[in-house]
Amino acid sequence: MAKQKLKIVTIGGGSSYTPELIEGYINRKDELPIEEIVLVDIEAGKEKLDIVGEMAKRMVKAAGLDWKVTLTLNRKEALKGADFVTTQFRVGLLDARVKDERIPLSHGVLGQETNGAGGIFKAFRTIPVILDIIADMRVQCPDAWLINFTNPAGMVTEAAIKYGGWEKTLGLCNVPIGHCSSAADKLDIPEKDLFFKFAGINHFHWHRVWDKSGKERTSELIDILYGPTQNEDDNHLKNIHSAEFHYEQIQHLNMLPCGYHRYYYIEDEMLNHSIEEFKKGETRAQVVKETEKRLFELYKDPALDYKPEELSQRGGTHYSDAACEIIASIQNDKRTEMVVSTINNGTIIDLPYDSAVEVSGVVTGHGFEPYNWGAFENAGARGDLQSMKGMEETVIEAAISGDYGAALQAFTVNPLIPGGTIAKRLLDEMLYAHKDYLPQFASKIKEIEEN
Amino acid sequence: MAKQKLKIVTIGGGSSYTPELIEGYINRKDELPIEEIVLVDIEAGKEKLDIVGEMAKRMVKAAGLDWKVTLTLNRKEALKGADFVTTQFRVGLLDARVKDERIPLSHGVLGQETNGAGGIFKAFRTIPVILDIIADMRVQCPDAWLINFTNPAGMVTEAAIKYGGWEKTLGLCNVPIGHCSSAADKLDIPEKDLFFKFAGINHFHWHRVWDKSGKERTSELIDILYGPTQNEDDNHLKNIHSAEFHYEQIQHLNMLPCGYHRYYYIEDEMLNHSIEEFKKGETRAQVVKETEKRLFELYKDPALDYKPEELSQRGGTHYSDAACEIIASIQNDKRTEMVVSTINNGTIIDLPYDSAVEVSGVVTGHGFEPYNWGAFENAGARGDLQSMKGMEETVIEAAISGDYGAALQAFTVNPLIPGGTIAKRLLDEMLYAHKDYLPQFASKIKEIEEN
Amino acid sequence: MAKQKLKIVTIGGGSSYTPELIEGYINRKDELPIEEIVLVDIEAGKEKLDIVGEMAKRMVKAAGLDWKVTLTLNRKEALKGADFVTTQFRVGLLDARVKDERIPLSHGVLGQETNGAGGIFKAFRTIPVILDIIADMRVQCPDAWLINFTNPAGMVTEAAIKYGGWEKTLGLCNVPIGHCSSAADKLDIPEKDLFFKFAGINHFHWHRVWDKSGKERTSELIDILYGPTQNEDDNHLKNIHSAEFHYEQIQHLNMLPCGYHRYYYIEDEMLNHSIEEFKKGETRAQVVKETEKRLFELYKDPALDYKPEELSQRGGTHYSDAACEIIASIQNDKRTEMVVSTINNGTIIDLPYDSAVEVSGVVTGHGFEPYNWGAFENAGARGDLQSMKGMEETVIEAAISGDYGAALQAFTVNPLIPGGTIAKRLLDEMLYAHKDYLPQFASKIKEIEEN
């Protein structure tokens, strides 16, 4: 009954993460009757695509599988008849991320490449492209699932569903995965024996934890992780500085924050740390650029036919593995419990019905079934979340319309960007800096250039 | 970590269903570390309690188990230290149900002992008792789970949670179970390979069905079950007359109705049929009384140490099995997919946040986690459901306050009772007939008596 | 600043109500700088249009006004440049209403020409026409206000706004007007010294009343109007039988019902009365037909140049006066307090945001500003209202799509129509009887005819 010959297409196939994805498929070879894996990239990514694509072929071969691995720059062709499309592209490559992070910091403002000024610009560059991809999918593979792990994953997912009309879109992130394994470690209980319930939006969610006996362990975890013995090693997100949360505030929340909440809850520490990195030329994007360079050197080795250990240190690890699991769970109606960016439909009643949320649920053959969350009890958390959602909606609107007022609104309401003169100056500077990837803002950018 | 020595208490333990419950525990002996089963009943039910209680003991013994089986009329004592309390009592016994059904029919009105005039009076009699039980539980077993399968299960569950404040209440019904097995039969697909999503309230819910490949099979089932070849044998509810649904209306719903929808969707046929039964002295309660008499004769046989086949024909079968499964799933955090009456909390956004709904979800160690449903797409179904919920809330209010205006309101808005003179006359007659079990309405009943 | 030369167009200008409308304009001649009044009708109404149109001219002349009064069958032409368009047409004329009322009664079912089976068919006939009118308005008078008093006014208003996209639509009814003057009479307080707050939908609303001192007088009015001394003369709706409400139920509501609630709250009395009328050939439509005949005889009198007393007994009186007041209030930003059918936008949070509600508010130069209502406190009233709204939405859907399943759904969920065999039989018979005015159902009607 389930599909017998799968075609899986990865947009942004030249990514350094691809080996993890391939490894994930190989690990699930009994669940995934793959016929063809297509790695798609753009001209500018051709070299990387060739390197990592050849390695992907070696990995498949080493696993003794007859899967066809295709490398191509022709997206339309690639999508034809696809069953699953995964997206992991980065418009403007890492150089754009460098700008996303460094330009704000040059003004003393957090860049934060997913929810801050950097994330807003990543959304501006990415959303028009995801809508283009969907336009192609509508023709080439109208029944395919779109598994997005391009950041900002929440906004991209919302745009794909609400504006692209692609209901079969699921957004993925590795952050919840890390929180689950960390909780299991700290409680010394196997992860499968804990029940996790996450709610919020991408990179801005909270969670609660119960054990098999039905006992809620959330406050115990708050004590362990954020109490007086708080330890920076407990931050499993390698890409986020381990500033310490304020214990009493987290106790009042009575939910576990996600790593990205550091940017909101202890903004000053994070800003100071980021400015230090900025001064040393060690912002995250710059570090990642070096890592990637090293990884691609490794990938060139024709003897390497397995995922190298170094990739695990890259930061976004588990992303690709989660993507493989979601595909396997859809394919086999496995009902795996996962945390996914999906359409709200009232799961969190504090947020608009048609917006994207990131919540716990099970992955079935017909898609994601979220557990109901209801209303947030903590008014402060609720308000913060609603504010972030309003910001996201405004970003998506601006990304599509190219309306400068909307973009300025998004900057104004984003809690990581101080309102006022600086917000406008930063916006203008970033519009100019990213002009090659922002056709929707062309006329405004021209006006900026002329001044 | 999970509890090691379980005490399970059944209020209404003298019920003819008890052997099914015992069988259910025996079948799950590896999952349920039972130490004691307590069967509680009231003075009027002592004889039945003794008969069925002795049989329960024989069943446990025959299974080679050392579980203690206790029979008692002392509810407070029974509840002490309980882990699970199940409720299956009937205030006023079957004679009250006979009145619930026959008095309305004597006026040409459907009684419907769960949602109609009969159900309203069952709620009036039952809700004060469930609140009493909870008052006892608060003292005797503050951590126990309350598994209710006393009808009207939705209203009783809502009263227990909203007015009794007992959050650890779950309501059970066998109707969804029958719909699941019937769908599996019709599609010739194992039940576990189908995904069912139910939403609504007790005895007034709809469902959708998907297969493993992700294909929705709802409309196909509508065709099979309610299309031109509609067959009365496909009605798995033995206690509901198999009048035929209108195919086009069900197609427009685009959801599968539950058996009880017959009372609303094809009201005239059901009324005509009920009136025939009434004339023949064969209303459901009367039939059940006979069945029960036969069952208790069987139970008296000291050689009988297993659930007799005849019980399966009693109508409410699967109820007790479902109760055992819910207990096992809580005890072992099994995350079994079930359909349960639970607090809404926004699962169905068309209904009040704090009301009871009957929806699909998983049973965990900390309770029931419903899948989000969101809004009903069909405006007619949505309005019907909202109307029934308003009626239920009014019934619960009247059951607690004893306010005659509230009772008359409930009768007026109930869709199975025609508004007007007849509603009031019927209400008064039923208040009088059930006066022994309605202390909250005592002053109004006295006034009725005097007229 | 306000418009200086008004063109007011009345669709269905041949109505017997037109003199009241003209009188209303004349009474407000200082507020309404009218240049032209256009009375539009269809070929079948030409004779009546001529009669009443000539009388309108005489009335205007007698008032010493230079307003142009135009009679025409050319709707498109008529609409050109209109400032206000009022609608009071009846598709199929009174003969259709006779069928709406008599066919259901022939099956022992209430027809109720606004919310019952009759009202559903009136909606089926009317909604496509109102959407046509709006299509013309979009071209001919894109800034005009549409003041609808064609029944079922709530559904027509909802269709105009939600499906026609004509936001400048207001729906009018005379029922609230009667309740206000009746309350003032009973309390012996000038109407302007009372504050009325209505909420619900057309012909299904409740209200509360306060006096100048801030004291709520609702329960006092309930006592006077529906208490032990209830008097049938207190029913100000000439077209609704004065069956008595049940005092205790209304007390529990703690709001004043509208006259039409008799059909729901004391359904059996109303049905019995209607069946008697039916047997005597005196259903409302039949009575109105006679009244209309007499009125048109009067109108023919070339000496008659004022609204005759007989019109006041027609039943719908005050309708036209309300329409004139709403026009005057928009024109002059008078902020008159009125009760209007308008888009909900959260005024009643129990109903969909985009549906029509009938509520109190003020009429301003930019339209209607409703007072916030919030949630209904009485769960029974809330559920009833939600059920009626779901029914209305289903009717509108069916009226536009011509989907038979939707029509059957509407019949099934309508509380005045018993579900089942009778609902379907009645639907089919009415579809056939009205076939000339139901092009959207043509194929289904053909199928019915063939059987």
Next chain:
Amino acid sequence: MAKQKLKIVTIGGGSSYTPELIEGYINRKDELPIEEIVLVDIEAGKEKLDIVGEMAKRMVKAAGLDWKVTLTLNRKEALKGADFVTTQFRVGLLDARVKDERIPLSHGVLGQETNGAGGIFKAFRTIPVILDIIADMRVQCPDAWLINFTNPAGMVTEAAIKYGGWEKTLGLCNVPIGHCSSAADKLDIPEKDLFFKFAGINHFHWHRVWDKSGKERTSELIDILYGPTQNEDDNHLKNIHSAEFHYEQIQHLNMLPCGYHRYYYIEDEMLNHSIEEFKKGETRAQVVKETEKRLFELYKDPALDYKPEELSQRGGTHYSDAACEIIASIQNDKRTEMVVSTINNGTIIDLPYDSAVEVSGVVTGHGFEPYNWGAFENAGARGDLQSMKGMEETVIEAAISGDYGAALQAFTVNPLIPGGTIAKRLLDEMLYAHKDYLPQFASKIKEIEEN
């Protein structure tokens, strides 16, 4: 019917605003049948009470009125039999406000004495007192109206209604008044010929404007006030620095912001300006202290029997006049259109049902009837507002419970306070500084002191 002999009590009667209040009553002497005005203050305010109280007596006498003017420190006695209670007290007097503003600025953080860190502490000090006043009112004057103009007016109103249970509470602010007269000026249209619709919360609301012809003038006003010719003189709020809004952002809003939005939309400019004032020792509180000193010198003059011109420059002008108008409108059911802080009840569906909102409506004999607002169309504005409300709810919770985690949460989620180390340090310093007025936080303050 309306009350014939009014007793009006003013808590904080020793305020420098009192003469405006008295003038307002005198101006409405035909509408207000006052018997007694009671000015209440605390021991620390006795001197000011005597000065301004004597002046009040002179004003009343000069107006030829026989109203009794009573000065007292006995609040309980004063409240006995009151019809209206107005509150304009300041716990800790202006010295506390100096701290509210200067301590944050000493850390480079905006104090903002209504919504920022200063406002949070004003709420901490004020809310327990308003709940005490209500406790007295419950005994002394159970039917009185509470007209609050103590800041933060929104939070105080919400606490009074939600926690104090005093439904007859209305909160007042002069900010909307200024916006209305400014719009009238700019459009050169009499204010009464414009329709204003405000929505939001105290000091965080937006508005739209229409003229009599029904034309919306909002965007025209945006152009005039915030377009290229933006002029700092157009800021009618004397107490808020006239930094310029960003035109494009306001255009995108498509609503007119309130003056306090400068703190959020152009935060950096406001902060820079405040720091300059701080350095010069000219924060608002310090300026006001000087003004007050001068005013009381004037008030001492036994010849002064009218409101001196200097009071108008005090900043909060119009407040008291609005309070008199609201009293007159309640007393006479005038239905004056005003902007009031009131319970939401779904007026703004984006905010909790039971929270306080500041919206347009009419003041009737039974209280405030808000015009429905519905949902905000601008997602950025919606999110910002929801975030502020979540902050307010957290502040109120902390003010009542004295929970330090809640206080830290409030500081963390307040958009004017950067999260992190600074938030906590500031909170601790302010708790310590205000310790005399924060009994609820006593144990935490002791802990801080010990460190």
